[in-house]
Amino acid sequence: MISADTKDALARDVPADAHCREALLRGLVLYGSRSGRTEFVTHRNAVARLFWSLLDNDRKSHPIETRGVTRLGRLPTFAIAVPERLRAAVPKPAHRCDRMMEIRAAFLACGSLAAGTHGYHLEFVVGEPAEVARLEWMLNSAGVAPKVTQRKARGVVYYKDFDAIVELLTLIGAFAAVLRLEDVRALRETKNRIHRLVNTEAANLERTAVAAAAQRRVIEYLENAYGLRRLSPALREIAELRLAHPDESLAELGHRCNPRIAKPTVSTRLAALARLAERLHRGQGPTTRAG
Numbered sequence: 001m002i003s004a005d006t007k008d009a010l011a012r013d014v015p016a017d018a019h020c021r022e023a024l025l026r027g028l029v030l031y032g033s034r035s036g037r038t039e040f041v042t043h044r045n046a047v048a049r050l051f052w053s054l055l056d057n058d059r060k061s062h063p064i065e066t067r068g069v070t071r072l073g074r075l076p077t078f079a080i081a082v083p084e085r086l087r088a089a090v091p092k093p094a095h096r097c098d099r100m101m102e103i104r105a106a107f108l109a110c111g112s113l114a115a116g117t118h119g120y121h122l123e124f125v126v127g128e129p130a131e132v133a134r135l136e137w138m139l140n141s142a143g144v145a146p147k148v149t150q151r152k153a154r155g156v157v158y159y160k161d162f163d164a165i166v167e168l169l170t171l172i173g174a175f176a177a178v179l180r181l182e183d184v185r186a187l188r189e190t191k192n193r194i195h196r197l198v199n200t201e202a203a204n205l206e207r208t209a210v211a212a213a214a215q216r217r218v219i220e221y222l223e224n225a226y227g228l229r230r231l232s233p234a235l236r237e238i239a240e241l242r243l244a245h246p247d248e249s250l251a252e253l254g255h256r257c258n259p260r261i262a263k264p265t266v267s268t269r270l271a272a273l274a275r276l277a278e279r280l281h282r283g284q285g286p287t288t289r290a291g
Contacts, residue, residue, distance in 0.1 A: 002180060003111075005176070006176070007108055009174065010107070010172070010173065011046035011049070011108060014050065017097070019098060022054075024054060024102070025051070026090055026102070030090075031106045031126065032047075032109030037086070039079050039080060041077060041079045042077075043078070045076075047078075048079075049064070052080055058083045062080055062082075062083060064080055092137065096142075099142065100173075103171070103172050104172040106135055107172060111125075113165070115184045121160055121165075122159045122165045129155060132157060142171055147159070147160075166178050209247070212242070212248075215274075221277050222280070225280050225281075231273075237257060238266060238269040239273060241253050241256050249263075253266050
């Protein structure tokens with residue numbers, strides 16, 4: 001699953017700078033904590049271990065607690081008590097790298113990524129209106145403006161545009177997910193191109209078959225009502241070739257003529273046969289010897 005794999009990869013990528021690690025930790029608390037920010041909760045073991053590793057000196061007194069499997073998705077829940085010092089609200093980060101860490105934390109805590117049959121979708125499901133507004137500001141400051149909606153009294157900050165999703169994933173360091181999405185898009189575009197070519201070819205074959213059947217009916221009528229021997233050599237040749245090769249295209253019939261003729265010339269001769277059949281059907285004789 002692309003969402004889970006992306007989170008696991010990001011969770012293993014711990015920033016080197018202390019201020020970025022602190023921004024990541026506080027972002028996880030902000031978007032992933034419950035009960036008044038007293039505990040951090042996640043369904044991903046890798047994310048829980050990342051949170052625990054960022055606690056530094058508080059690790060021993062704040063172990064990872066594994067809880068029962070949830071009915072939704074049948075996933076275990078991992079919870080870690082949030083140290084007192086991290087429970088207070090903090091201002092928006094001043095540095096761009098810290099803002100990127102907070103956005104990464106939001107994805108790890110409440111984000112999801114999908115590349116299904118109906119398109120691409122990246123979203124953050126956020127609990128409090130203040131957090132929705134803060135995350136929207138963060139994303140706008142990163143240059144990737146999101147859309148916002150409500151779902152069951154919870155705010156949803158989301159993207160459906162492929163390029164915007166790739167840009168955001170690149171900003172937060174999810175490079176493996178970007179490559180995977182590019183592979184998915186390339187495969188889909190190839191399949192769609194093949195489907196279009198197959199559909200076009202099928203339509204062309206159907207039109208060719210319908211036209212050939214109509215031409216055969218005209219020639220059979222002329223054979224009975226007029227006689228193919230009375231046609232000019234050129235018209236007789238193309239009439240006999242159409243009867244002998246009912247499934248071939250005009251270009252293929254032209255290659256069988258002696259000498260070879262182009263597709264437009266074949267079309268002109270068949271049209272002449274159709275005009276002659278129309279005159280005979282109306283009870284009029286040919287104005288000249290056919291051909």
